[in-house]
Amino acid sequence: MSVVLLALLLTGFDVPRWATAQEDPAPPTQGSPVPAAQEPAAPAVQEPPTPAVQEPAAPAVQEPPTPADVVPGVTAAQGGVGTFAVVVARQEERQTGVSIRAAEARSARVLARTAGNDLAERPFPTASLVKLFLAEDVLHRARTGAVTLTPEDRAQLEVMIRGSNDPAASDVWVRFGGAQAVLDVATRYGLTGTAPPLRWGQWGETTTTAADLARFLARLPVIAHPDDAAALQSWMGTATPIASDGFDQQYGVFGTLPGAAVKQGWMCCLSGQRHLHSVGIADGRVVVLLSEVPRSVGWDAAKAALDDAAAAVPPPAGS
Known part of the structure; x- marks a missing residue:
C-alpha cells in the first residue's frame, strides 16, 4: 500500500475507488499449462459379427452291399435256366493272440454275413470242384507229417487246380485216398451237405452244396495252415483260360x-443233366454259383446264364 493512501486513511479522507482497485492478474507466463479443449467423444463403431465358417460336411462313406443285398439280384440275373444255387459270403481272416471264444465269436459274425438263395442247401455233384477239397486235404496231411510230398506231387496238385487236369485228379484220388479226404475236409470245416461219391473212383460225383462250398472258401484262411491256404488261393488266382482238356474256363x-x-x-451227363459250376474269391468276398441244366441246353447257354449271374455281383472295391 502506498504512503499517500496510508495518510489519507489516517486523516479520515475517503479513499477513491481507483486507489483500492486490484490489478488485473498477470497473463500466464510461457510454459504455464493451458487447459486443452475437449473434443466430443466419437461414437463407438460396432464391428459387424464375423459369420462362422462352416466346414464342408465329410462325404458319407458308402458301405459295400451285404451278401443278403446281393443274392436276389444274382438269382434274378441268372434267368431261371435250369436249377441254380448261389451263396455270397465274406472270407474270414486269421487272428493271432486271441482267445478261442473271441475267435469263435468272430467266426459267428462272419457266417452271419453269408446269404444264399432257396437252393443253397441243395446237393449238387461237384464235378471238378472236388479238386479243391482234395488239394487242401493232401496239403494238410503233408503239413502234419501223415504223408510226404515230392516236388512232382505239388506240381500235380497245382495243375489239378489251375488247369483242372483230370488225370492228375484221378491219380491223386487213388494214391491219397480221395474219399477219405472228402470226409476229413467235411469234418474239419463243418460241411454238413458234403459226401464222397457212391461209385468208387468217380470223384466228380462227390456231392456238396453251395452253402458248404462257401463255408469251405470262407474258412480256408483260418482252418488251413497259412502257407497251404496261400498256395491253394494262388493256384486258383492263376487258373488257365483253357483247361487241360480244352474246355474254355x-x-x-x-x-x-x-x-x-x-x-x-x-460235367455231362449224369442222369441226363449238365452240371456247370463257378466259384471264386475276390477282395475277401466268396461267390459260389452252381447250376444244373438238361442235356438239351448247350454249354454256351449254360455259360451265358452264369455270366449274367456273376455280372450281377458288385465288383471288388477299387476295381
Missing part, C-alpha cells in the same frame, strides 16, 4: 469279377 466268376481266384467245374 472263362465263364461265371472267371473273367467277370476282376482279380478273382477261381475254380470251375463242368
